[in-house]
Amino acid sequence: MNGTDTDDPKMKLTEIDRILGTEAPLIPTSGFLASVMESVREEAAIPPPIPFPWKRAIPGILVAAGVLGWGAFEMIRHGLPAMGSSSVALPHLPAAAVQPVEQAGWVALALGISLLSWLLSRRLAGRSGLL
Amino acid sequence: MQPERHRAGLTHCKGTKSTMKTPTNAEEDLADPDITDVARVLAGDVNAFEGIVRRWQGPLINMAWRYCRDRGRAEDLAQEAFIRAWRGLAQWRRESSFSTWLFALAANVFRSDLKRFPTVNLPLDEIAEPSSPATQHHALAARFSADSVRRAVLALPRRYREPVVLFYFHEMDVAAAARTMDMPEGTLKARLSRARALLRRRFPHLETQHAEMELAALNTGKEA
Numbered sequence: 001m002n003g004t005d006t007d008d009p010k011m012k013l014t015e016i017d018r019i020l021g022t023e024a025p026l027i028p029t030s031g032f033l034a035s036v037m038e039s040v041r042e043e044a045a046i047p048p049p050i051p052f053p054w055k056r057a058i059p060g061i062l063v064a065a066g067v068l069g070w071g072a073f074e075m076i077r078h079g080l081p082a083m084g085s086s087s088v089a090l091p092h093l094p095a096a097a098v099q100p101v102e103q104a105g106w107v108a109l110a111l112g113i114s115l116l117s118w119l120l121s122r123r124l125a126g127r128s129g130l131l
Numbered sequence: 132m133q134p135e136r137h138r139a140g141l142t143h144c145k146g147t148k149s150t151m152k153t154p155t156n157a158e159e160d161l162a163d164p165d166i167t168d169v170a171r172v173l174a175g176d177v178n179a180f181e182g183i184v185r186r187w188q189g190p191l192i193n194m195a196w197r198y199c200r201d202r203g204r205a206e207d208l209a210q211e212a213f214i215r216a217w218r219g220l221a222q223w224r225r226e227s228s229f230s231t232w233l234f235a236l237a238a239n240v241f242r243s244d245l246k247r248f249p250t251v252n253l254p255l256d257e258i259a260e261p262s263s264p265a266t267q268h269h270a271l272a273a274r275f276s277a278d279s280v281r282r283a284v285l286a287l288p289r290r291y292r293e294p295v296v297l298f299y300f301h302e303m304d305v306a307a308a309a310r311t312m313d314m315p316e317g318t319l320k321a322r323l324s325r326a327r328a329l330l331r332r333r334f335p336h337l338e339t340q341h342a343e344m345e346l347a348a349l350n351t352g353k354e355a
Contacts, residue, residue, distance in 0.1 A: 016330050019277045020284065020299040026196050028188045032206055036184045036213045043217060044177045 056124065165229035172220055184213055187230075191237050197296045198241045199250050200285060208244055212237035227310065234311040242293065250285060276334075283333055284326075291326035294319050 164182060171179035191212055195205035216236055223232045284295050294308060298319070301307035305323070309316040 014327075014331070015276075016280055016327065016334065017299075017303070019280045020295070021303060023193075023197075023281075023299075025189065026193050026202065026205070028192050028209075029206065032188055032192070032210070033181065033184055036188070036210050037178075037181055039210065039214055040180055040217050041177055043214060 194300050208241050212240045231310050238311050294322040295326045
């Protein structure tokens, strides 16, 4: 290898250059163009993916994060004194277990939230044309 | 292989000035069929992509062929490159010519595909050096030499192989090869130099032959 080659590969043409530089071009097969266009049309026919509805999801995500945070806060608030007072963690029965009317209220509230969630999802899906 | 369109694209990219008339950007866009077709495709006309494929199918298949030396695979790779180009057409910002963008995209497709499914190559040292043409029929010997050298390119280490492939595909245009690889020209030149040294070491006979041919041509010229 000489210095000239490093500076400019065009400076000294060799037999290797001649061989690699002069190659008979391939002619595309007759069906190539049609094959590419068929694939492209298939791609074009696929509907674009539905973008995630961030605008609608963000309020729900914030509420869920708030509830989780509140839950965690409450657990820590009630759990820390209990851990301090007793070394053995005893199961603590909620008050709802001993008050059937209050328990029924919680169940009704859960069902109501589920119903609202279902109605909301149907409405959103209807707007998107999925239903 | 370098089609007329490819050359035109590079000229357009370099911004050559016309002394007769200075066309406006809009006129240039209308004159360039790639720009027109891309605009039509982006406006929703799928059939306009056919013009792009028609113009560039030859160069892309030949480029892929130089990467793998397998005709069927070369067409598959070129088709994959066209589909990627279709998907990413909106990403062409016209900062470079369409050909530069398309070749760079195709090189990425070929590179990643060959990384996943490498071609079966002999090590460089195991590729037979052709014997002296004097002992064989000249045309046959020349063809054998050419085949050996081309197979030897695929046996080069990966970092040297692609610069060689693209340098000769772009008709020994370092700048075009560097643009396609998205690599500084200096780096490409250094790798090219190293690759050519490896090939020369592998085929010393060809160098001697070339020198003899040059000497013979010189003598013939003097006699004339």
